[in-house]
Each structure stands twice: as C-alpha cells, then as structure tokens.
Amino acid sequence: MARKAATPTPPPLTWSSTFHLSPSPPPPSLTGDKLLLPQAALETLLEAASQSAANHLQSSSANHDPASWDYIPPHEALARRNDARQQLPHPLTFRVTNLVTGRIAYAGIREFSADEGTIVLSNFLRECLALPSLELQGEQYGAELDDASIKVEAVNIPKGTFARLRPLDAGYEEDWKSVLENHLQKNFTTLVVNNILAVPRLPHQSGKDFKFLIDQVKPEGSEAICIVDTDLEVDIEPLNEEQAKESLRQRELRKKAESSSGGQINIDGPKEGTISDGNFVRFNLKTWNRSKPISINVPEENVDVLVSTDTIQGYPKLEEWTWARFDGSKPIIILPDDPTIISAKELRISLQVYEQTLIDTNSKKPMPPPTNFLLSITQSLQSDSEDEEMTDTTPDTETCSNCKRSIPKRSMMLHQNFCFRNNILCPHGCGQVFKRGTETDHWHCTECKSYGLNTPDRNTYNKHMDIAHTARRCTSCDYSAGSLAELSSHKTTTCPNKLILCRFCHLIVPQEEDTNFTAAITGLAPHENSCGGRTTNCHICERIVQLKNMDVHLKNHDLERKSKPLPRICRNVNCARTKTFEGPTDNQLGLCTVCFGPLYSSAYDPTGQALARRAELRYLTQLLKGCGKSWCTNEMCKTGRANMKPPLPPVPSKEATAMVKPLVTKEGLQAGYYSHPLHFCVDESLSKRKHLAEMLSLADDSQGKGGWAIEWCTKALEVVAHEATDELESLNKAREWLEKFAVRRDE
Template identity: 85%
Template sequence: MARKTATAVPASPPLSWSSTFTLSPSPPPPSLTGDKLLLPQAALENLLEAASQSAANHLQSATNTRTTANDPASWDYVPPHVALARRNEARQQLPHPLTFRVTNLATGRIAYAGIREFSAEEGQVVLSTFLREGLALSTIAATSSNGSEQEQGDDTEVEIRIKVEAVNVPKGTFARLRPLDAGYEEDWKPILENHLQKNFTTLSVNNILAIPRLSSHQPGKKDFKFLIDQVKPEGTEAICIVDTDLEVDIEPLNEEQAKESLRQRELRKHAEASSGGQINIDGPKEGTISDGNFVRFNLKTWDRSKPIWINVPEENVDILVSTNTIQGYPKLEEWTWARFDGSKPIVIAPDDPIIISAREVRISLQVYEQTLIDPNSKKPMPPPTKFLLSITQTTHQNEDEEDEEMAETTTPDSEICSNCKRSIPKRSMMLHQNFCFRNNILCPHGCGQVFKRGTESDHWHCTECKAFGLNTPDRNTYNKHMDISHTARRCPSCDYSAGSLPELASHKTTTCPNKLILCRFCHLVVPQEEDTDFTAAITGLAPHETSCGGRTTNCHICERIVQLKNMEVHLKNHDLERKSQPLPRICRNVNCARTASDNNLGLCSVCFGPLYSSAYDPTNQALARRAELRYLTQLLKGCGKSWCTNEMCKTGRANRKPPLPAVPPKEATALVKPLVTKEGLQGGYTSHPLHFCVDETISKRKHLAEMLSFTQDSQGKSGWAIEWCVKAIDAVALEATDELETMNRAREWLEKFAVKRDE
C-alpha cells in the first residue's frame, strides 16, 4: 500500500496563464449563456503550452523533494519511462473545469467565467450578457459611443480591453441567494438546479442571477432575479459549481419582501379556490363569468370508448380545453381544443391520440375582453355573464339536428319561399311572401342567413375566409373574429411568429422550446427545449427528456447498466422473457417443495438420494426394490416424525386429523406393488405422484408455497401456480431468516420472474 501511494499520479499543478484581449464589437450569440466566454484558437495553444510547462515544473520539484527517487531499491523509485509518460500526458491536459478571472481594465471590475469554446476572432474575446452586465460593459459602451458622436461625429467604436487570467476556483459547498422581488415562495430550487447546470461554471459573490420564470403569475416580467449573497468556502470571491454537491439556500431580502410574498401567495390561493372545480359526465355546472376572467373545471373520469361533448349554450362564452400534457389550465394562447364562435359544442373523439394518453381533461371558460376586440369602444363593461357548462357522452346532438332537418323538408302541400328559403304551405305562400319581402332580407353573399330589415349592417362576412356572423349590441363579433383568426401574434417564449391565435396555440402546445413539461426522468417542471434532430415525434420524448434520459442506472432485475430513456423497452424485454418461460418442474414427491433434478424418476436430488445406487442396474429392478422397501418401511414402521402427515407413512396417518387406521402388512404389499412397477417409476414427472417422507424444513416450505399460491399479486390479479411458488420458495429460502421474510422475498421473486395464471 505504501508503494502504491508513493507512485500515485501527482495532483494537477496550478495553471499560470493570462492575456489581454479586445472585447468583440458583435453581440454575443444566443448560445453563449450564463458565465461563459469565447476565446480565440491561439489562446488554446498558449493554455496547452502553459499547462505543459506547469506540469513539468511540478514533476521536477516533486522529484527533487524525494531523495530516494533515483534509487531503484527505494519504495519511492519512479522508472524513467513512467516519469516520461506522466510528463507527456500532462502536456496534453488542461484543468477541468477551466475557469478564468475576467477584468475590465477600464474600471477594474472583476468577474469569473468558464469557457464555452475557442472560436472567437484572433485578439478578441466574446463575453455573455451575464458577464457584460457583471463588468458594467453595456454602460461603458453607451457612454463611449455618445462621447464619440459628440466629439467626432462618426461611428468610431472605442476598443474595450479585457484581461483574461486562468485561475483555480475552489469547489463550492454552499450558496445563499436572496430574491430581489417578491414571489420567492415558488419552488425555485429545481428551476435553479436546471438553470445553473446548463449555463454556469462559477458563482461570484454580489452578482445577480436572472432566472427565466416558468409560471405566469407576473407575465410582464420574464426573469426572476437573485442576489448571490454568500458562498462557501468562506473568504473566496467565487466558487466552482461543476462536479460538486452544492447546497442552495433561498432567503428573503428583508421582512417587507417576505410579507409581500406571503400576501401574493394568499391571493393566488384565493383565485384558485374560486375556480370552477371538478365536473362529472352528465353533471352540468352553472355560474357567472366577467370579461377577461377564466372559470376552470377538470374532468377526471369518463368512458374512453365514447366521444366527449363539451358545450356552453351562451354564444359569447368561449371554451378552451386541454389535457394534463400541458402544465396548468388552458389559457387564451395555449389550448388543444377551443370554441370561439359559440355555434357548436367541442367534440373530442375517443381515438384522438391526445385524449388516449390523458389522465385528466381541463376546461377554461372565458368571455373575450371587449377592449381586446374593440379598443375604441366607449361602452361600459357588460355585467358578468351567466353560463351553463354541460359534458355528455351521448349523441343526442346529432339526433336533434336530424329532427330539425326533417321538420324543414318539403311536403306535397308546401313549397320553398324564394326569400327566406323556408318550407311554407301553398295556401298561405302569397301572404307569407308579402310579409317576408317587406321585413326580411336574404344575405346577398350566399350564406343563406335571413335577418330583419334594418339590421343588415350588423351582418358581416370575412374577406379573408368563409366565416360570417352577426354583431350584437354588446359584442362586436367581427372584430373578435379578426383578432382570433387573422391577427399576427408572436410567441412570448421564443421568436416564433404565428398568423393567428389557433396557430400560436398549436405552436405553444407542441413545438415551442419553452413549453413546460414534467420530465419523466428528473421529475422537474422544465422547458422541453428545441427539437433540433427531429426525434421527438419518433421516440415520444421531449428534447429535454432525450438529454436527461441519457443518464444511466442499474436494472432492478438483471443489474445491467441501462439508460433511463431505454429502461421501459428494457423492462418490456424482461417481461417478454418472463411470459415465455415454461412451467417449472417440481419434485414428483407430493410432500416435497423443491424443483426436480435431472433423474428419470422426476424427484429432487434430496428425495432421490436414498434411492440412488452406483451398481449396474439396466432394467431398474434394483431401483424398484429399493423404492418398495422404502414404502413398506414407512407404512409398517413409520418415520417417527411429529410433523409428518404423509398418507403413505404409519406415523403420518396417525398424525392426521382425524387419524387414519394403520395399514396391515398384507394390504401394504398390495398397496405398494402398483406404485413401484417399472412403468410406474420410469414414468417420471408425468406418471402418478410419489409419497416419501421429508424433513420439517421441507414440510414448512410446502405449507408456505401452498399459502402463496392462493394469494394475489400486487395489482390484485390472479396469483401464481403452485409450481412457480415452489420454485420461488426454493430460490429464496437459503437467504431468509424466518418464515415472514421467506414469504416476502418469494413474492418479490414471483413479481419479477414468474408467470401469472391469467398471462
């Protein structure tokens, strides 16, 4: 052990390197996030050269300190080829992670950074937005630019010199963050973990972290800012957060902020409590709703073989529907199914891929805010609207429509009015037409709508699609249609531009990189990220899940190392192998609880042992005599064991309740003869059972196996055949200490490896 310790590879020496660069005038690319920077290719060559020199100096000093390093007889002796290999290896290695101290030479401001890549222009350094703010570069650039314009009158840019120095930042163990805004009661720790892991190498004291919000409590603010107040180890300006167990503590900035956060939390709870709540099939809900507000319901149980009909008779109440695949309830710009025109109910087919995998249907009702569709309207806000929400799974809607169509069909005594296109009796057609042409107007655009004369100005047809409608005194439905169907909108979470509200909703619920998902591997609510390789539709995994699922773990069945994203398929292979197994062969002795061994009698090795003989017996006559002698000994003398209940044993017959009479010698011989014939013995597993006495341990195992065969599995389904239970007891009995542990281990074994009766 001493020699192994002495010849261990020395610790990485500190890297001594620094250089001065000009700040790149170009803005940082979107991929440069957190505390990352870009250096030129020449900087990498200089770093490797500095690492090689530092390693050589470190090895030389270590060799000089050992007085016996050149003595082959010493434990500290290092062969020349080993020293050369270490030196060559050190020349090609850089510290991990590679951290830098970045200094703004104009102001002396310092920041700590990690490297993204060596792809900057020669002589230039590219800093992320976070580093620019930490070094106050945006303020300096703006001031210099203004001064240049005032003095020179041109667009000359002032060079900003940045010193970059390689430093060894200690591994951090603790960081205390203080939120700069109220609302810190949200579960920020998993969000911070995900954000820091992807974007940061270091944390510096007194810097400000801007974390993207995952909720929409305050939609006007996209980032939540934290002040890095304290780090450990103490006495350091910065800590490294790579490959370390970092504890993060979030504390309020002051008492006023804590009170404000508590107040916001109570307001949100009150808003959530005033929502619609749970609804059932054929259980209508009624209530009121104001402009711009939502009333939310959730449906948890329904017949998955029938369509779902969701309807609100009130035309000005919009219906937004989604499932649990979207975090939270549906919103104006985030839904899967919607109805805005008030004409028909929403029908969700049972074979819709989204509803097949859904555990819950979520419904939001809203009244479109008047100021959104008619900003110049001076009408007062309308009073709250009453609504009646009904969810059914019947087809009575189609039947009603068919009845109406049948009622409007012509008969031999009727004809169609040329103005309103209704079926009118022939005897009253003249009077009807005189009234109809004087009071009704047929839409000239061919939509078939008939409206009262004088209200034709309220009837509209969209010039960009086939939609039409009628404005009401309280609602401008044309403006609402144009706002929903023909107004361009930009996704607030990314750079996507949609031509309409349905297009934006489809984007936010499918391909938006910032769509929130509950990761099935890390169990955090995180953005799904951008699908750059187009594999999400094939694998069914969001891009974040594809990356997160690349971590490995051990299979609980075979202990193989498997990626998390492949674990489901791996377990299905185990399940297929389990179901394809044949029924185990157990010992032919009905009193035994072991699996059969390889012999022609179908017995286990323990039961076959007393009958075994190494003598040559091609016809098995000697084997038959030994079996007959064993039977007769049991019937006439007994085994003398108090636990025995073998019906072919004198002791076992006496121990039964009620006791069985003893078998006389003459009857015993006649009873045994058919059991020990050549055909009966060599029939093996498929022939009649054998009845030999066993010890107490095997007797208890037999009882446990019978009890186990009558129980059900963990899902309450049919249990396992007695053969599988015997094999399970036999597999775990040696490791268990008592009967209860034996039963528990056997059930676990059966769940993993056995085939159930109904499979």
Template identity: 40%
Template structure:
C-alpha cells in the first residue's frame, strides 16, 4: 500500500506569557495554536490529497485525512534548540501560540521573550519584543524503544513502570532525542531523565497507541557506582535504622530507628476473623517512638508516615508499650492485601544535637478476648481489697489499717499528688517540676520534651501540600490525606497505575459520591474498550454493569439440545458464534425424529418416503447388528455396543451370530427416541468424555459442557472459558 503524502505546513509564531494561559493546564509537550492554524492544516491536507482522492469525496471526507495524533517540530531560531510537541487545543489568540513549561525550558525561551495577549494583535511590537518559534507539521513514527539515563545518582523508586506510564500517557505525545524528561515520583520527588536513544532511529518518536520498550541506564560508571552505594547505604542497619521487611504473627522482631527516620514492615497474612494487635515495646523515653499503620489496598497505596496513615499512635508509651488494635470488621481492612507498619523515631524540629538511635521490639498478634478481659479487670481496679485495708488520702493506695498512720506521715512528707491527673510524684523531683497539663485538651506529661512534642503534633498549624486544607493537628492531616485529599494515592481500576485520586475535597461531584469511583477513575473510565463477549464498544466505567447484563442473560438461556447418541459430543443443531446454541435446525439443515445430530444421522439418511419410520428402524437395526457382529474397526472406539469398542475397553465380548444378537438389539430399538449407541469419530467421543468429566464437578449441567466441547473442539481450558462466558451455573 502506498504511503500517505506527509502533511506540509509551517508557521512562525510568538509565545504567549505562561501567566495568561494558566487555565489551559498545559503540561508535558502540549501546545496551543490559533484557530487559523487548524484551517490552514485542513486546507493543506485537502490540497495534498486532491491528486489521489476519490473525485466523489466531500470536504468532510478530506477533513478526516488529518493525521492522528497531530505532531509538530518546534525550533527556536535564536539558539537553534528544537523539540517535538503534540497539540492540546486550537484556542490560542490569533497570531500567537502557547507552550507548556517543559517546552519553554527545552527551547530555552527567556522571560523577556514572551508576548502578552494584547501584543498579539500588534505585529510590529511582536517583531521587536517576542521570539518567533518556527512550528512545522511533522509526523513521527510510532516508537518501539527508548533509552533513558538518570541525570543524578541515587534514583531508586519502587517501580519505574507505573511512573513512566502515567507520565507519558497523561502529558506526552512525543519524545525528542536529547531532551530532558522530568518524572514525578509517588511521594512528590522528581526524577530527571535524559532521552538518550529512540527507535525507530531518528530525532523523535510518537508514544501514543504503541508498546514502548524502556531501558534505564546510568550516564557513566561513576554514577552507577554512586547509585549502588546510596542504595546499599540505605539498606544497611549497622549504625543507622533497621531495614524492616516482612513480619508474621508468630514471633516478634527487634530493631532500631534513628530520630526523624522510619523503619517499614509489612504483615502479608493474618487471621482476618480475629482482632489484630500491633504492639511496640521500648525502654526509651515514653515519647521517643511513634507507631503508624496503613492496610494496603487499591484505595490506600502510600507508606504510613506521620502525615499519611490510617491508624497511628502519637501518645506516650504505657509501661513501655504502645498498642494499636484493629477490629476484623473495620472498613479499612476491606480488600487489604497486606498491612504496612512503620516505626518512627520522633525528632524535635528545633533540636540541634546529633540524632539519637532508639531500640524497640515490634510484635503482631491476635488480640485474644481473655487477654482483653484480664487487662480490663486490672485497669478498672476491680481487684478485691482486704477488709483490713484502708485507702491513703494522699497517694490513693490501699494500706493495712495498722500501718496507716506511719504511711501517711511518710507519704505527706515525701510525696505530692497532681490534683488533675492524680499522679503521685516525689517532692522536688525533676518529673514533678516538669509535670504539665495542656490547657487546650486533656493531655499531660512529665517532661519538657513531651510537652514540646505534644504542642508540635497537636497544636502546630499545618497545610496539605495537595489542596487548601489546613489544620493544627497531625492526626487530622493524616485523616484528610487518607480520605478525601486529591493527592491520595490509589491503584486505578482502569489504568492499573498508582495515581492521585484527584477531585475537589470540599465540593465532591455527585457522580463521585454516587458511583463509588474517584475523580481520576471517573475521567479515566470514559475511555472505551470492546466487550470480549459481544464486541460492543463500552466505556470502561460501565463495563462492570455491562457484564452483569450478560450474567442475567445467561440465567434465562435454554438448555442446549444434545445428540441422543451417548457416545457423541455434539449438540443436535450446532453451536454458533458468541455462545449461540441453536434450538432448531437451520433452513438448509434436515431434521430427524430420533434426536441425533446431523453427523450421527448421516449414515441413516435415505431420500425415501417413510412416514411411520419403519425403514428407519430397519436401518438402525442393521447398524446395531453390524456393530455387534463385525465391529467398527476404529482403534479409538469406546462404544460398549460395538465389538471393537468392547475389545478396546477390555470388556467381555457379546455374542457375534445373528440368532444370539437379535434378542440383544430388540430392547435397544424400543428406546430409539431416547437413547442410541452408535460409534462416532474420535474428536466427538473425546469431547463427550471431557464434558462428562467437567459436569461431574457440579458447576455446569452436562448439556452445557457438551456445547462447550463442540464449540472449542475439546480444548479443556478454552471449554472452561466458554462455560464461564456463556453457560448458567447450577
């Protein structure tokens, strides 16, 4: 087939100031062109196709000849920088163009080289002030390969694939050789990569509707060594924080964490019918460690951090223990693949001394009811006291009455009780001197460091980095970050990438509330795909409902009529495309009164008038006699009413003379309307056995299994797929 003539169009346009086109949300390699550019492109397409086009075609047909996607080569005449771009809209002011920040940087356009929208109508002023970027329509080949090189050492994201897929799909139409690609990480970090090589060979490729193989290689050996050194250093736990890893409910793990750092663990499996307790034991200061937990599901993808977690404990330890109990009915466990646990070493933001290292023991276990009962009994003070005991009015302990006077004299002389929390301190002790109660809530502690931590966690103004939400409490910020925040990471059910959920947290759209989808999924779900069952074009977000209609259709489907030959693996009238099972013979297909398929009835067919079926009975009788006396001679035969079949199956042979065989055949002739025993071909016989074996599993009726065997030619795996798609279950 002859290659289409390349589209030829070019222009030189000044660049609008980015501040005037912020509403267009230009990202990646996208540009804005004026409406006149579209008209010129259409005219160029018509003029180039007029020589070869159909003389009866219309202008509307010619309009469809614009290439898709439209790509352009941009050149800055001042510094000769060139880059490829894709079109966003034809909505720029006449005589101007808009560029994304990425294109502006790639072309080396300075701040004083932009023009305003008002200057766009003043040609003389534009020639004096603005740089004119040359824009050429240039179609690029579909890319098959690209090699990227990190511009800095130490890049180590969890997975490059979703980051690159999201970046290219959302923001780029082309990749230009020698350009710099900035990729946003899942935690807000930025990775800068050089586009070093592309295939097919050239200076650019198109990345739309193509499978792109990507290699990421270091710029040089020194960078590779430095990256490896940083990765290994981060994994070492000798002098710094532990490396974390997987834990289980059978044993505890010991570790250490440096102030300001996190140690991440995952719990891959647990008893989901029992409450789960995560315990953190430490001998350090009661405020030194924090515990954060996030059940990882499609709706929660970020690692637990102080500002992003589902369950967290900032409170002081009680007897050296922090404990978070998660109920099995908690909605956050719904669909959880694993549980992410992080131990955080708290660091005062104003601290200047060297970071300390804290030791701890982490344990995950089932929270047994009897343990809770015992702990409740102890904490509620339900233990019985002797009638001879009396409570001290100062320290509130129970003391034997006979020693109460001595105890009270000593206690009042040496101890003091906080009137608010009833905690007993030694008079003049540092703990008593530093004891505090927050005037904004019920918190209290016994050190200046714990007071500083409380104020930092619960009374310091903080702003969400992804929206306008602000709060003075870290737990509130974490609750926002794991619920309605547009920057919350999810696993999109349509593009299968980790992406922000997007949307307006303060005014969510009704469709988001009603559908249960996030704003990103609503937008991504508008893409269409072909239903694998009926070939209809369906929106991705409607596919689940569409498939449920197929499930409802299956319930009302009629059972396939199968061939009455017990050795045959076919239906009476055949199976059509897309699971269609015929209930009556086709127009060109002759029927029969004994329930055989066309292939089994073929040897019995005679073109003669036989209204009472007597001739047919005689032919059936001769068929049975031939099978029992001579056999069919087929090595695959398993028919018990065939001499060959009985030999193959190792059964006792039946009589082989006419006088003894006739009495055996008579009962078979009496039931020819219900069942017949004819030899058949190997494929049909094998399909019947496979169908009966599959029906014995109790999921589908044997008639549907036979239809599946006929449709898929006895392929067992494809039979299962066919049944799941088209057959109702029992």
C-alpha cells in the first residue's frame, strides 16, 4: 500500500483586539450574530493566521524520518506555508466581551468595513452584551457609549450536531423547524446556550416575533457551537406542560377550520372548497387553448384571487402576483397576446380571505368558520370587455329616471311614487341605487374612481385603502411602493432579490440588480446574463458558443436546416447512396460514382451512343446470366428474379432485348435524374441500407409528426454508415442525424 502523508489539522488562530462601539446604528444587512470590523483588523488577522500556520507546519515537520507516516517533504511544507499566509479559518468565529459589564457573546464576521478603531454590532449582539439601547438619546446615550469598550478574540468553536429549542409562547407548529433552519442559515454563525432567538412569524401569521430559548446544544459540554458547514438537527420542545396543552388546543382549532387542499384544475372544470382565515388554497392550470382568452372567476366577493405563472417561484402571495382581484366585482381576464402568458407553461392560482382573523395566543375565542368558494376557469373567442347592460326597452316600457329600470308605461306613475320615496340614486354618478337609510354604507374613493359598499361583516373601504393607497416597503430590498399592485409588480419583475430558476446553472438564485437594462433587451435576468457568459460546445457544429447565445445559435442552425434542398439519391433504384455532385459530362445518368463506375469509359463519345450500348450490355448480362448474389432482389436480374417470393420466371433473349431497348435510349439515359429509374445490381450492404431507409422513412418519430422523406433517410444512413456496427446502431445514429440536419415532411 502506498504511503500517504497525514493531513495536518488546521492551526488554532490566536488574535485579540479591543475596539470602541460605533455610534452609528447597524445597517439593515447586519442581522443575527454578525459584526463589522475595521480593515486593519483583517490585516492583523492575516498576519496572525500566517504565523500560526508557519509554527504549526514547523512543529509538524520536525520528524525528518522519510519512512514515517507523518513525514512532510520540504517542498510540500514550503508550499503549505505559502498557501497558509493568505488564508483564514472558515468560518471566522469570535468571542466578544463587554469590558464594562463583563457580558460575553459569540459572533461571526459580516464585513471588514467599520471605521478604524470601532466595531459595529448587530441588534442581537447588543442585547446579548447589555449595551445601551439605540432608542436612548442625548447625554445619557453618549456617556454610556464612551465607556463601551468591546474586546474581540478569535476562537475555534466546535461544529454543532444538535440544538434543542424551547418556544417561549404557545402556538408553535411543526413547520417552525424548516423556518428556523432557514433563519439560522441566513443570519447566524453560532448558537450559545441560554440565548433567546427572535424569529419572524410566518407570512400568514400576525403578531410579534416568535421567541425560542436555546436550551441544549451538542457536542455536550460546549457553551457555543458553530452551525456553518455542518448537519445540524433542530428539535423543538414545549417549555412546560401548560404550554404544550395550549399549543395542542390551538392546533385542534385550526384542524376544525382547515382549508381545501386545492390541486390541479382544468378548463370548464369548476372546483368547490373552503378557505379558513389566514390560509391559501392553491390551484394550477397546465393546459389551455393559447389562442383564446382565459377567464378566472370566483363569485364570492370576500374571496381574493391571486394569479401568476411558473416564471415566479412558488405560488402567488399577497405581495407577489401578476394578476389579482380584490374587489370581487369581475373575473380576471388574461388575453392570449399577454407577454407573460405567451411563454408560460403553467398558471398558478391562490385563493385567500383578505381580512384575516387569526388566533390570538392570549385569546380563548374559537376560530371563525371557513369561507366557501367556487372557482371556475373558462375560455371564449369573444372579447371579455366590460359587459354592456342589456336593456329590455320595448314600445310598452319606459326607463325610470331614478333607478334606471325598464317599467311598463301603465304602471310608471305608481312605480315612481314608490321609487322616489324609498330609493336613493348615488349622487356621484356611479348609477347605484340604495334603499333609504343604507346610503351611508356606500363609499367613493377620493383618490381614484373606485366605489363600493360596506357590509356588517367587512369594511370594504378600509380594504380598498389598504390595498390601493397604502405605501408598502419591499421586504427584500429598499424599494418603497405606493400600493400593493406597485409592490407586486416590483417583486415579480425588477427586485434584485426576486428568486428565479436560472436557465443555465439550474439553481434557484436571486436575479440581482439590472444596472444596464439588459433584461429588457435580452429577456435575461442579470444573474442569467452573467451566468450565461460561460461557454460550451454546440452539439451540432462543435463551435464554442456562450450559453446565453445558444438559443440564437441553434435557431440559425434550424433556419439553415429548413433551407436545405432535398438530397438527390442515385437513379439506381437498388442503390442507397446520394448523388452529391453532377460529376463529369458523361455522367448525366443521375447515378452515384459507384454505380456509374462500370459504365465509365475514357473514349470520346460526344453523342452518348457508346454509353447507351454499355448500359444495354449490362442490362442483358443481368437478365440472361444473373449476378449470382444470394441477396439480390433486382427485378432486372436473373438471380434477383429467382430470389423473389414468389420467384419470377427467367426472361428469354428476345424478350430481354425488347425490355432493355426502351431503358437505354440515348435520350432516356441523358435525361438523368428526372427520367425513368435504372435497375443495376448492388452489393449486400447497400441492399440492407436501402431496406433500412425505407423502414425509417415510414416510421414517425416519438412526437407523432410526419417523419422524413426517403431521400433524407438515405442520406442519414449513408453519413453514419462508417460509425455504426449493426443495424440497430445505424438506425439510432441515423435518427440523431435526421433530428439535427434533416427537414421533416410537415416543416
């Protein structure tokens, strides 16, 4: 067995320094247990790492016995020392101490961008170190800040394998485990026993952050663990028995108000179900007629409809949708020429009750009953513009000036007396008619043309103002929107943190910020534009092409393929070769070079009579003597006629001469490809290739299209003949060639 040098363990990093707390608040990106150090700290850390690595390598190479397993050759030791000079441990972990109070915390590094001599701590670390609150103002805050000296030490923290968390409030669910793992991965480097984690609640939950106590970590005996590059198991247990009972009660209440499961929906296949407050019911539509508009309708006014395509990761949410309906008045109409729907493979629909009444952890009220809904999707060739009111006006009716209804003339006076006394027409011109005493519930928006009617169950005015005229801030970037529609448009188009499935690396990544407006021109997200700069070989021409240009490159191949003329095969019906060039003047017969070879002569023959005699002689030889080949099935050959099933009788000399004369006239031969076919015997490989070409031409491809003409199949088998070893491989390779270079019958 070959001797292998032992892998050296990373040397411990010895470094510490003291900083003053920065007077500026931490930036929004500084979350969890992260801190900012000055640039000088990075330089001293690199020097300390280089010195630690040098000392470690020097001690590990003290054994000069080449036969030892721990022996490191001098050249390898020098290479390791040079590599270690500019390397820091990953991840960098620190013990942070407040020298005033003695409180200790553990942290990871975000950046080396703090001002010289200062340190910037996240809000989580400030709370752990009992530092003054940022809400303090004036001299008190300045005095406490001047006394805040922070000591930072580089420490090696063991990789964690397990963490047990205990929620401080009731109402936690099993899906908190995945939320916690995602929150820890994005914001934390370490976990410290007895610290409290504040995790934002799920999108459909209201209230303050949910808090968890870090009760236990493994490896045991560790005060802190590192959670980067390790498989961490997270377990959640209730704090006490009372909390467990309350969480179980709330879970049972939610089960009683469960929403429908949703699923796949089809055109003209309505779906019924229920929605509980705070939940979404999600459907997906995969097939529809792309030449007709799509109408998505839910008649229940208190059910909101959110629609998006598969270009957005996941299903549509309250702040992330392409089409939406919140007022319950009309269906959602998606036109077939909408750019968003043209390239979509799937429509995704989310239904919700906007005015949520979630369980309050301090309340004993039961969950409200779920809301029923009926979702229907239809398609029609007619334009679904605003419906025109159908009037039933006839010569015997009149329109009431108050309620605008058609009333028979004979009862108009009686109707108007009642109508003006009991009904009120909206003075704002919307045409709504109300019973006296209820007009105060009708509202018109002062900022837009919307209007509606409040009900005892829902305040539609407040809902409209919240959706259409309340400023909102993007949770992923610094963008501020004036309405929910603006925010949704931002999050589904230009938000740099919008998640996309990269078409090149096939990973779900943020699309990044578009600073050069390339997305509007190329249709590629900024990440895809950068990722698509990598190159690969075209599978057709083997040229090196950028990934983002591959579609255009392949379209050029496709245009070139469709513009190719139909190959001309040899005029000999038994041959399976193509005639790639016209050849010399005396090869006007339309034969390939192999079939024309026995007829070639260097003698001067301007009239073509000698060529006709040679062709006649070959025909007569075939008919009277035969070629003697067991595979021959040429009807103009004695052997071929005998091999047919049923066999044909031999042809006498007199009849043979009469059969051949019309085929070898000078005019008929020189007409070439466009004249009658020729029948010359060929070898066994060509005979088999001819049958394969006929079989391949008759077979349609896997997509049920029209297949390829016999000329293309003959060309394909001729190209791959030198690569294939058997018939099956010839057919497979020929199909590959046809897919790349041939033109289908229906193209």
